[in-house]
Amino acid sequence: MKKTKEKEHYLKEIYRLEMANELISVSSLSKVLGVSKSSVSNMIKKLVVMNLLNSAPYKAIEFTSEGLELARTIVAKHRLIELFLVEVMAFEPENVHAIAEEIEHIESPAFFRKVKQMLSQRKIDPHGSPIPDVEF
Numbered sequence: 001m002k003k004t005k006e007k008e009h010y011l012k013e014i015y016r017l018e019m020a021n022e023l024i025s026v027s028s029l030s031k032v033l034g035v036s037k038s039s040v041s042n043m044i045k046k047l048v049v050m051n052l053l054n055s056a057p058y059k060a061i062e063f064t065s066e067g068l069e070l071a072r073t074i075v076a077k078h079r080l081i082e083l084f085l086v087e088v089m090a091f092e093p094e095n096v097h098a099i100a101e102e103i104e105h106i107e108s109p110a111f112f113r114k115v116k117q118m119l120s121q122r123k124i125d126p127h128g129s130p131i132p133d134v135e136f
């Protein structure tokens with residue numbers, strides 16, 4: 001997996017755990033991501049250095065405000081794309097996740113602003129999850 005993609009994947013899963021009020025730890029992440037605890041630890045260290053996460057021994061991992069903002073942006077991109085695929089392109093909801101996983105990594109604020117605009121500010125994705133309200 002490409003580096004940025006992997007980083008964004010982690011942030012997205014951490015965001016999901018946080019929204020579900022679940023404990024964010026090396027072992028919980030290792031479980032949801034299906035990777036070893038040592039890979040998780042390595043990535044957490046990198047994300048801490050990048051000032052996206054806070055982590056201390058015996059404490060839960062948490063977002064910095066910068067990390068939370070980035071995670072919300074990635075999740076919003078993913079969910080907006082899913083909604084776009086269903087509403088505009090007439091995909092079946094069960095077929096949109098894998099496509100959104102690819103498109104969410106496009107680095108074009110203009111693209112996502114346009115998608116958001118075309119969906120006239122809708123707030124819920126096709127799976128019933130709220131779309132974080134972010135400015136692209």
Ligand SMILES: [Zn+2]
Pocket residue numbers: 078082096097098100
């Ligand atoms: Zn999805």
